Amino acid sequence: MTLYDLFHRIDWAALSNRLAKLYPDQANQLPEYEAAFNSLRLVAPEETRMRIIVQQTFREGLDDEPFVEVSGKDGTLNKEQDDFQYMNQASEGTFANRETSYALSLSPWNEWLGMEIDAATAEHYSDEDILAHCLWEMTWHGFEEESIQEQKKELDRRVAEIAAMTDEEKKEKLIPWEDVKQRLKDKFNRDDQDES
Known part of the structure; x- marks a missing residue:
């Protein structure tokens, strides 16, 4: 079915x-x-x-x-x-x-x-x-597929943009996951959570 x-x-x-x-x-x-x-x-x-x-x-x-x-x-x-x-x-x-x-x-x-x-x-x-x-x-x-697919295109564009960055650009413009987790932990005073 x-x-x-x-x-x-x-x-x-x-x-x-x-x-x-x-x-x-x-x-x-x-x-x-x-x-x-x-x-x-x-x-x-x-x-x-x-x-x-x-x-x-x-x-x-x-x-x-x-x-x-x-x-x-x-x-x-x-x-x-x-x-x-x-x-x-x-x-x-x-x-x-x-x-x-x-x-x-x-x-x-x-x-x-x-x-x-x-x-x-x-x-x-x-x-x-x-x-x-x-x-x-x-x-x-x-509620309309056209708007949903526009959002998907934008996400795909962002992923491609990040993939095209040099290591130097990534270091300058992106925040490592470990830093994000620490910032969230500090903000919400919570222990590490499941990373999945």
Whole structure:
């Protein structure tokens, strides 16, 4: 079952009820969600290897209570990532052999619609809940795909700009992660937190 299937299986009345229950702070934006829902029903899905994962998450030391997270997985292991060497993880440890989890909020809507719903997600959540959580995540950066993709282009531009910097420019213009952590610790008087 793909996300496209859910958009065509569930009507707005059922979805809006779940959105209002799961995200009560978004109730005043239901008209925007409805417009996005109606737009998404007109988008043709694009086939992709990515699967949608919906799961309850709790990051000890960061979160006050568990929350529902939407992410994607495509079979790639963490140790297969280009930047794995910088993660200070054992090459054959649990993290290395875990499937990489990807943020999806900036993904094009046609790709979202082509994604299969992960079997464990389908087993633990109702279709209405899956669709509500996905629509919330899809509209995190805005209710129109064009504005979302503009934000993605700007982020990509910034990443390319940093990648093109010389070592001297990076040293002059960027703040090392260790310094950022220390500044946050000093500001909030907190112990080091999970770096992921």
